[in-house]
Amino acid sequence: MSPHSSSGRRGLPDAPERLPIDAVDNHAHLDITREGDEPFPVEEAVARARSVGVTRLVQVGCDLDGIAFTMDVIDRFPEIVGAIALHPSEIPKLADVGELTAAYETMERHATHPRIRAIGETGLDYYWTGPEGRAVQQDAFRWHIDLAKRTGKALQIHDRDAHEDILRILTEEGAPERTVLHCFSGDIAMARECVARGYFLSFAGTVTFKNARGLRDALSVTPLEQVLVETDAPYLTPMPHRGSTNASYLVPLTIRAMAGVFGVDVPTLCRAVSDNSERVYGPWS
Template sequence: MCSDRPPPPAPEPLTPLIDAHTHLDACGCADADDVAAVLDRAQAVGVQAVVTIADDLEAARWAAAAADWDDRVYAAVALHPTRAGALDDAARAEITELAARDRVVAIGETGMDLYWPGRLEGCADPATQAEAFAWHIDLAKRTGKPLMIHNRDADDAVLEVLAAEGAPERVIFHCFSSGPEMARRCVDQGWYLSLSGTVSFRNAHELREAAGLIPRELLLVETDAPFLTPHPFRGARNESYCLPYTVRALAELLNRPAEELARDSSANARRVYNLS
C-alpha cells in the first residue's frame, strides 16, 4: 500500500454508518487518545461505531483492550488464515478467553487465503489454514458470536470447510470480493456480505455485478482501513472517516439513495454484531 499520498479529505457527512471491519492498530493507533482521535474524525462524518479486527495474537489483545477505551469501538479476535500456523494450544486458550468478553462481538478474521501461500514467507499452508478455520468456526458456535470470514481466492475451499463443520448461526464475509455465483451461494445461506472500497473500483467488474445481488438485509459496509481506500483516493491511507465515499459509490452503482444504504447497513451491523 502506498502511504506517501496525502490522506483523503473528509467527505460530506452521511449517517448513520457503522464501519463493520477496520484495523485501528494498523491505522497507527497506539493508545486510547489515538483511538479517540480516529473515532472523532469518523463521527464527524456520520460513522457512529467501528469493529476493530485482530489478525494475530498481539492484535487480538490490543483490539480487546481498545474496545474498553472507547464506547464507539467493538472488537473481533482470531488468527488470520495466513498466520494459522501460530494457533497452538496457548493461542487457542487466549483467544477463547478474549472472545468471551462482552465488547468482543465477533470471531475474526479467519477463513482461507490461497493467494499468499508460496508468495509470503511463513504463510500457513492450505491444510493448516483449514484446520484453524474449523477451530474458529467451533469457537463462534461456542460463544454464540458471528464468524467473520477472510476469503481470498478461496471460494470453494471456504465453502467446503463451512459445509464440513456446519456454519454458525451468523456468518459475515468481510471485504467480499468474489463474483455473482459466490454472492448467490452466500445469500442463499443467509450470510452477510460486507463491501469495502473495492466496490468503487471501476475494474472490479465481477464484484460490482455481485453487489447488486445482495439483499438489503444482508449488506454491511466497511473500510478494512488502512487498506482499500475507495476511488478516487486509491493508494492513500484509509481510515473509518472515509466510509461515506464507499457508500456513495455503492449507491451510485445500485441506483439507490445513499441515505437508505447507510440506514440499512447500520441496522444490519447492529443486528449481526448484537451491538448496544
C-alpha cells in the same frame, strides 16, 4: 492505523460529505500502521469517523498483538466493539514454532468478553500461503467456526483465492447463525450462493475501483438486508483516493458508490447498513 492527514498530517484525504444517517464500519484494523505512515491515535480515528456520520466500528485484531490491542480499546471507546481471531496467514507460522495451541488458549480466554462480538477474521488465504500451509489453515478455520458457535458470536471470514474451500468447510461444519464474508471478493455466482445461505456480504473500497465491475455485479444481487460496508483500514482506500491510507472516516465514499449500484438513495443504504450491523453484532451501547 496511521493514515496521512491533510489537517496537520501529510497527504490525508479530505473528509467527504457527512452521511445523512449514521452508519458503521464493519471491519477496521486500528492497530495496523502502513510503512512510512505517521501515528494516527485511536481517539483521532474515532473522532474523524464520527464527524462524517460513521459513529460505530468493529476493530479486528487478527494476531496476538492485535488481540491485546483490541481488548484494550473495546473497554475504552463506546464507539468500538471487537472481533478477534488468528488470521489464516498467521496459522502456519504459529504452528511451525509450536505456539498454535497457546494462541488458541488466548483466543478462548478473550472470546467471551461481552464487547467481543465476532470471531474473525478467520478463513483461508491461498495467496500468501502455499499448498504446504493449507491443511493447517483449514483445521484452524474449523476451530474458529466452532468457537463462534460455542460463544454465540458472529463469524467474520477472510477468503482470498479460496472460494470453493470456504464454502465447502462452512457446509461441512455448519455456519454460525450470523456469518459475514469480509471484504467480499467473489463473483456474482458466489454472491448468489452466499445470499441463499443467509450470509452477510461486506463490501470495502474495492467496490469503487474502475476495474471492479464483477464486484459491483456481485453487490447488485445482494439484498439490502444482507449487505454491510467496511474499510479494512488502513488498506483498500476507496476512489478517488486509491493508494492513500484508509480510515473509517472515508466510509461515506464507499456507501455512496454502493447506493449507486443498488439504485437507492443514500439514507436507505445507511439505514440498511446500520440495521444489519446491529443484527450481526448487537447494540454498541
